[in-house]
Amino acid sequence: MAADVKSVYDQWQAKKKAYAAYQESYSQKRLQLDNEGNELASAYQSASERIDEMTEEGQSLLKRLSLQFGQGAVWxxxxxxxxxxxxxxxxxxxxxxxxxxxxxxxxxxxxxxxxxxxxxxxxxxxxxxxxxx
CATH class of the missing domain: 1.20.5 (Single alpha-helices involved in coiled-coils or other helix-helix interfaces)
Structure with missing residues (x-):
């Protein structure tokens, strides 16, 4: 009887350890995915800001060229x-x-x-x- 109880207890302990390891693995993976998501969001924001800057620079350049060359700037x-x-x-x-x-x-x-x-x-x-x- 004591051997049966010890066997069940050992199985429960093994399952408890396996579950704790799973939780730790899950937490680490979730943290990794959160970090990657934040990096992607940051990269997207930077790219969006750069596109806005390039658009403004392009409009400014277009305006300067138009002023410098007049109507001929279209060509x-x-x-x-x-x-x-x-x-x-x-x-x-x-x-x-x-x-x-x-x-x-x-x-x-x-x-x-x-x-x-x-x-x-x-x-x-x-x-x-x-x-x-």
Missing amino acids: NPYTVVLANHQERLRKAYQSDLRDWEERSEELTAAYHKDCDRYEKAIAKLREAYLNGE
Whole structure:
């Protein structure tokens, strides 16, 4: 009998140690993934800021070239490249804006639908309360 109890106790201890090791492994992996996620977020933020800076620099350069060369600056290859880049950014921004507006309309409609549903439910509850149900 004592051998059986010791065997069960030893099995329980082994499972307890295995679970503790699993928890430690899980915690380390989660910490590693959190750190990688933070690094990616930081890299994305840096890249986004650099794109903004490059866009501003490009617009500034385009403005200086236009002032320096007048209307003939349009034929300058650097100006053409910058103008094309600026046009692509403008189109991407407009596309994102349209997508956001569409999503905003969908969310607004869903919100109003939910509000109507809640108002009906509240009215039913109020009516049931007044009727003593």
